[in-house]
Amino acid sequence: MPTTAEEKINDHKRLGRELDLFVFSDLVGSGLPLWTPKGTLLRDTLDDFVWQLRKQYGYQKVEIPHITKRDLYETSGHWDKFQDDLFKITTREGDLFALKPMNCPHHTQIYARKLWSYRELPQRYANSTMCYRDEQTGELNGLARTRAFTQDDAHVFCRETEVKEEFLKIWEIVETFYKTFGFHLKIRLSFRDPKQPEKFLGDQARWQSAENILREITRDKGAETVDGIGEAAFYGPKLDFMAKDNLGREWQVATIQLDMNMPERFDLTCVNEKGEKERIVMIHAAIMGSIERFLSVLIEHYGGSFPVWLAPVQVIVLPIGEKHRNFAEKVAYLFQENNIRAELNADNEPLGKRVRSGKTQKIPYLLVIGDKEVETQSVSMEHRDTGSLGTQTLSKSLEIIQKAIADKS
Ligand SMILES: [Zn+2]
Incomplete structure (x- = not known):
């Protein structure tokens, strides 16, 4: 809750x-x-x-x-x-x-x-x-x-x-996986509770040797660990990874058992x-x-603002008026052809409203196209979080977005 x-x-x-x-x-x-x-x-x-x-x-x-x-x-x-x-x-x-x-x-x-x-x-x-x-x-x-x-x-x-x-x-x-999202990981050694042997299947000596191996691994890694006595699976001990999120809450995520x-x-x-x-x-x-x-x-x-590699829609192309639509379609197509999830919003609504709608949907990149952009075959680029990226040629804007996707940044 x-x-x-x-x-x-x-x-x-x-x-x-x-x-x-x-x-x-x-x-x-x-x-x-x-x-x-x-x-x-x-x-x-x-x-x-x-x-x-x-x-x-x-x-x-x-x-x-x-x-x-x-x-x-x-x-x-x-x-x-x-x-x-x-x-x-x-x-x-x-x-x-x-x-x-x-x-x-x-x-x-x-x-x-x-x-x-x-x-x-x-x-x-x-x-x-x-x-x-x-x-x-x-x-x-x-x-x-x-x-x-x-x-x-x-x-x-x-x-x-x-x-x-x-x-x-x-x-x-x-x-590698959790670092990509900026999670800080802590490890819990989830072992059996020796006082409740009925909860854990199998021979106690084998449990002990399995638990020893796990402890040795975390020592070799020099990892920050906490003990979780009684937290084992019924068939064996495990390493549980706990991740701290952006709101400071801790979650149990990966497990190796x-x-x-x-x-x-x-x-x-x-x-x-x-x-x-x-x-x-x-x-x-x-x-x-x-x-x-x-x-x-x-x-x-x-908070729903996924980095570009994860965002379901990565780029929204926004022509200011009807006469910019043709070029905007070409731009959206160029991005799609390069495996970027780009959409065109040429709805009959003021630009400001369409920009806001793109931001509400938390789309990482907004590309605006007006007279100047059509004339110079370029786009006016904005990032959802960091703001204006200025006017960029098509190949440069493509490069910026492709790099951000590849870097998972
Ligand atoms: Zn399994």
């Missing part, structure tokens, strides 16, 4: 409506956001950024169905722990299925398709896909708490000896140097976590 005046102004539900990013429908149901073309563009841009970072570290994309037989979750242990949170489906033949609340159990079955040599490990599977949890209506809150959400999920299947290196790679991705449990339950192995079967481990590595929840934070962090 918003508390300060600034939070109210930046409320993501209001901004989402005003900027036409997402809607809720009574017919579809609460907690089930629907994404408009602009909102979808924003989601895809973020997701693609994560993918570009992952690709450099050898991740491969996989895809899975959104439902499964209950057998999968009985094996994983989710049926026991989370069955009240699952959306259940009974088939016409009377079999019980569930909508997936997470992707890990499905991904284990992709790994399990063959017997792997240790030389082929790590296997790194990335998959941005929607998950479903039957949250109580009273707890739903815009994009921050939904019944359907998209995880930018990834799982690494590797040997215990490879854990440290894989964690550090994911950490690099997390750092070490899982020695699910490989046990699904009997996941590789063949080691001695030709023996060796138990592997699994790392869960979401960067945004839930894209919906991340966007609820990001929209408020920026």
Whole structure:
């Protein structure tokens, strides 16, 4: 719930409506956001950024169905722990299925398709896909708490000896990603509560060794950490990244989780140097976590004024009068041809009103075209936040915007 005046102004539900990013429908149901073309563009841009970072570290994309037989979750242990949170489906033949609340159990079955040599490990599977949890209506809150959400999920299947290196790679991705938005990161070591062993699956000695590895990694990194006793996932300890936003609020964002449990339950192995079967481990590595929840934070962090690389509309071209329209159309087309999201607003309204409308929509660049601009084949350029950028030739204005997009500034 918003508390300060600034939070109210930046409320993501209001901004989402005003900027036409997402809607809720009574017919579809609460907690089930629907994404408009602009909102979808924003989601895809973020997701693609994560993918570009992952690709450099050898991740491969996989895809899975959104439902499964209950057998999968009985094996994983989710049926026991989370069955009240699952959306259940009974088939016409009377079999019980569930909508997936997470992707890990499905991904284990992709790994399990063959017997792997240790030389082929790590296997790194990335998959941005929607998950479903039957949250109580009273707890739903815009994009921050939904019944359907998209995880930018990834799982690494590797040997215990490879854990440290894989964690550090994911950490690099997390750092690069969050730095781009100016978030300051803090790390929470989310461990089991030894006083409540019933809440955490598996052997206590394995937990201890997993927790030791995580602590060692943060020490090597020289990272600022806090302890989160009892904050572990039920299958293993995790590193949770906490980000501080522009309003000084702290959010839990990315998480890297070490899982020695699910490989046990699904009997996941590789063949080691001695030709023996060796138990592997699994790392869960979401960067945004839930894209919906991340966007609820990001929209408020920026107050809706997205940097140009993220803005659904990057440039608005505004001809002063009818006689400037032809050239303005050419300018908008030139930008579109260069993969810039440019729109033309030649509505029969005073220029001042159209400039204000562009600013209300928080479009980063406004290009005004009058007599002088038509004559010199140029544009009068203005930035939403920093004001006038003067008169620029077409190629110069294109260059300025392309550079800002490439720099993610
Ligand atoms: Zn997972």
